[in-house]
Amino acid sequence: MSLAESVLQGNRLALARLLSQVENETEEGLAELNRLFPYTGKAHLVGITGAPGSGKSSLVTQLVYALRHPAPEQKPVRVAVVAVDPSSPFSGGAILGDRIRMRELAGDQGVFIRSMASRGALGGVAASTANLVSVLDAAGFEIVLIETVGAGQTEVEIARLAHTVIVVEVPGLGDDVQAIKAGLLEIADIIVLNKADQPGVENAERALRTMLELASARGTLSGNAQPASPQWTPPLLRTVATEGRGVQAVVEALYNHRNFLCQSGEWERRERLRFQTQLENLFQAALIKRLHETVSATEYGHILDRIVSRQISPWKALEILLDGVVQ
Amino acid sequence: MSLAESVLQGNRLALARLLSQVENETEEGLAELNRLFPYTGKAHLVGITGAPGSGKSSLVTQLVYALRHPAPEQKPVRVAVVAVDPSSPFSGGAILGDRIRMRELAGDQGVFIRSMASRGALGGVAASTANLVSVLDAAGFEIVLIETVGAGQTEVEIARLAHTVIVVEVPGLGDDVQAIKAGLLEIADIIVLNKADQPGVENAERALRTMLELASARGTLSGNAQPASPQWTPPLLRTVATEGRGVQAVVEALYNHRNFLCQSGEWERRERLRFQTQLENLFQAALIKRLHETVSATEYGHILDRIVSRQISPWKALEILLDGVVQ
Numbered sequence: 001m002s003l004a005e006s007v008l009q010g011n012r013l014a015l016a017r018l019l020s021q022v023e024n025e026t027e028e029g030l031a032e033l034n035r036l037f038p039y040t041g042k043a044h045l046v047g048i049t050g051a052p053g054s055g056k057s058s059l060v061t062q063l064v065y066a067l068r069h070p071a072p073e074q075k076p077v078r079v080a081v082v083a084v085d086p087s088s089p090f091s092g093g094a095i096l097g098d099r100i101r102m103r104e105l106a107g108d109q110g111v112f113i114r115s116m117a118s119r120g121a122l123g124g125v126a127a128s129t130a131n132l133v134s135v136l137d138a139a140g141f142e143i144v145l146i147e148t149v150g151a152g153q154t155e156v157e158i159a160r161l162a163h164t165v166i167v168v169e170v171p172g173l174g175d176d177v178q179a180i181k182a183g184l185l186e187i188a189d190i191i192v193l194n195k196a197d198q199p200g201v202e203n204a205e206r207a208l209r210t211m212l213e214l215a216s217a218r219g220t221l222s223g224n225a226q227p228a229s230p231q232w233t234p235p236l237l238r239t240v241a242t243e244g245r246g247v248q249a250v251v252e253a254l255y256n257h258r259n260f261l262c263q264s265g266e267w268e269r270r271e272r273l274r275f276q277t278q279l280e281n282l283f284q285a286a287l288i289k290r291l292h293e294t295v296s297a298t299e300y301g302h303i304l305d306r307i308v309s310r311q312i313s314p315w316k317a318l319e320i321l322l323d324g325v326v327q
Numbered sequence: 328m329s330l331a332e333s334v335l336q337g338n339r340l341a342l343a344r345l346l347s348q349v350e351n352e353t354e355e356g357l358a359e360l361n362r363l364f365p366y367t368g369k370a371h372l373v374g375i376t377g378a379p380g381s382g383k384s385s386l387v388t389q390l391v392y393a394l395r396h397p398a399p400e401q402k403p404v405r406v407a408v409v410a411v412d413p414s415s416p417f418s419g420g421a422i423l424g425d426r427i428r429m430r431e432l433a434g435d436q437g438v439f440i441r442s443m444a445s446r447g448a449l450g451g452v453a454a455s456t457a458n459l460v461s462v463l464d465a466a467g468f469e470i471v472l473i474e475t476v477g478a479g480q481t482e483v484e485i486a487r488l489a490h491t492v493i494v495v496e497v498p499g500l501g502d503d504v505q506a507i508k509a510g511l512l513e514i515a516d517i518i519v520l521n522k523a524d525q526p527g528v529e530n531a532e533r534a535l536r537t538m539l540e541l542a543s544a545r546g547t548l549s550g551n552a553q554p555a556s557p558q559w560t561p562p563l564l565r566t567v568a569t570e571g572r573g574v575q576a577v578v579e580a581l582y583n584h585r586n587f588l589c590q591s592g593e594w595e596r597r598e599r600l601r602f603q604t605q606l607e608n609l610f611q612a613a614l615i616k617r618l619h620e621t622v623s624a625t626e627y628g629h630i631l632d633r634i635v636s637r638q639i640s641p642w643k644a645l646e647i648l649l650d651g652v653v654q
């Protein structure tokens with residue numbers, strides 16, 4: 001039986017092995033991934049992002065717990081977590097509250113947690129994450145939580161990867177973070193104000209609401225990306241994730257947003273955007289590979305020598321390379 | 328007279344105009360950039376990175392001031408700043424201490440500050456920054472400080488762009504940031520422990536030294552990238568940047584590192600690495616452009632449709648696109 005078949009039958013060991021193969025981009029891994037692709041498209045992909053120290057990992061842990069232990073009338077959902085954040089406690093020392101929760105989740109067959117190294121080639125993280133997520137989707141996880149640190153361009157890439165983006169904010173991180181916050185708000189479908197038991201929470205909420213209104217007036221909120229689509233107003237929810245407070249409301253917001261996505265056609269629009277990004281990443285990677293196959297290391301080194309000595313510019317060098325690779 | 332010629336003659340207005348053209352990637356901008364390229368290669372490129380809130384911008388401001396107002400026996404250096412960080416106060420409300428310093432720098436012909444929007448296409452920021460830096464280099468700035476927020480992949484890209492990387496740390500940002508710190512340390516040539524008047528500075532310094540020793544033992548420090556090259560031990564320097572304390576020592580470390588780079592051959596190795604990255608970025612961008620020229624929007628949309636409906640996988644789609652673009 002192939003790895004892909006074992007994964008489809010719910011074999012966790014096979015899943016772990018396939019994820020490693022996919023992350024290392026082995027030939028077998030990519031072939032199996034191709035085989036699994038028709039089985040994808042069911043999972044609700046949820047990106048969770050925020051500044052370092054905002055408590056993303058605690059929130060993720062509690063979300064997983066809440067999704068696995070719902071109210072009696074609801075069915076528990078199978079959840080996978082991909083922690084792209086290199087600082088994620090999933091890749092190391094979780095804080096105490098999380099550890100207790102994680103112990104309660106240990107042995108739960110409906111939960112799968114995977115952390116991945118965030119250092120790859122340019123564009124590599126996004127492509128690699130997309131691949132892992134596809135495997136987990138095919139493996140039947142109904143929700144895949146993708147945790148990343150929100151700074152630089154990563155957050156935009158997540159937004160393109162996920163159906164729903166949760167942005168985690170905290171009171172009082174200082175002025176320096178305001179602009180990052182504002183940038184993150186533009187891609188938020190759900191805003192979580194975590195550590196809501198800390199001083200400054202009222203101010204933080206007021207500031208966030210103001211930024212939201214500004215963004216809404218400019219029409220830059222994610223739900224508004226297509227003016228014709230029905231509007232989604234990102235809810236602002238307070239949590240104390242380490243204690244699980246407010247987490248149930250986040251779960252409900254997730255389900256509400258999923259309904260909104262399906263009914264408005266936004267789900268499909270985001271799927272397209274996601275694959276477009278993935279396709280462009282794949283395309284770039286393939287051509288860089290071809291570049292290194294076509295132009296020998298010696299030749300390439302010689303071109304670099306001439307740039308370093310300022311005999312030719314990088315743009316002239318580009319022309320030479322393009323002539324070699326694309327006729 | 329062309330813009331490039333005016334820039335070479337020290338015309339600041341021409342410089343500002345050319346930078347805008349280059350950032351917007353106009354045809355004229357790129358042509359002028361090509362013309363300026365032979366005049367580049369003299370500037371010492373210094374990346375400054377750190378978590379949000381670590382006081383990077385204050386440090387940059389004070390560094391500029393110190394470089395412009397050296398000890399009587401030294402010559403002031405011409406300095407340019409490129410702030411890539413979207414949260415940088417250079418793009419908005421600087422804090423009070425910085426504002427006073429900046430006012431003192433206003434009208435100084437030996438200083439040029441430029442902030443750029445960090446949201447571009449994938450790989451776009453690195454390419455765009457490299458271009459701006461080239462113009463400033465050709466314009467005769469002896470030091471170009473490149474400020475970016477250190478999280479995600481950005482820091483690695485800066486390391487490839489800069490000759491010297493300064494990593495700014497602060498006491499007590501919490502456990503969540505430890506792993507990011509460790510990641511940043513790997514690319515640090517100089518480590519600045521800023522806000523050294525705050526509690527926890529002793530602990531922070533101890534933790535940083537431990538991480539440095541670990542990294543050094545693993546041989547992952549930047550000076551050790553080539554085992555054969557003489558070793559550079561990144562100095563750990565305390566500052567209170569808002570008050571200018573400890574900044575002179577950072578300036579000296581910068582000069583020391585430059586000497587090390589030149590004497591060890593590491594300067595040229597980094598130049599090569601930088602152009603290799605730039606060339607690959609240019610190559611990718613050129614091929615994506617060609618993709619959109621070769622494959623019509625309708626055709627491309629049709630391919631995406633088939634992926635979204637899971638009729639073909641993204642890898643199959645890639646083959647179709649490659650067949651179209653590269654024979």
